[in-house]
Amino acid sequence: MGKVTPFLMFQDGIAEEAMNHYISIIEGSEITSIVRYGANESGDEGTVMQATFTLKGQQFMCIDSNVKHQFTFTPSFSIFITCDTEEELNNLYQKLIEDGQALMPIGDYGFSQRFGWVNDRFGVSWQLNLPF
Structure with a gap:
């Protein structure tokens, strides 16, 4: 394989x-x-x-795709990024959410220092994490 x-x-x-x-x-x-x-x-x-x-x-x-489908991207598959700093996480979040949608605003959800989840303007889902 x-x-x-x-x-x-x-x-x-x-x-x-x-x-x-x-x-x-x-x-x-x-x-x-x-x-x-x-x-x-x-x-x-x-x-x-x-x-x-x-x-x-x-x-x-x-x-x-030149074929129109009845589906697009879904948040059940996302690109997960481990950030090194809060500044990096905030910067990426702001650039990805532009004309997109917040699924989980940047916050402390208890499993890391900071976390945010967005769908970007292309429909792709991104999880941004700043670990402890």
Whole structure:
């Protein structure tokens, strides 16, 4: 078996915008490959057929789905980030919640120093934790 890689399926041609947002707010992250749909292919020309990016060394894959589905992302699968400082947690939270939704505002919930959970503007769920 090869490695296990989280895979994000975006709709409406926003995969590249999402990747660029994520790598801009998480230091040490980058887009590693992008293959785009060309003219007369099964997706909208220029959208992401398949891409890979890393966030702090964790590889992700993503696509722009050319098929409209009755589902999108759900908070039951989220990206969990262990932060080093309260400032880092607050900064990430503010950047991720912009045009998104708070699931658990930053607070002390008893299991760590600080914790926050958001759905970002792309519908992806993020848990941000500052351990004891």
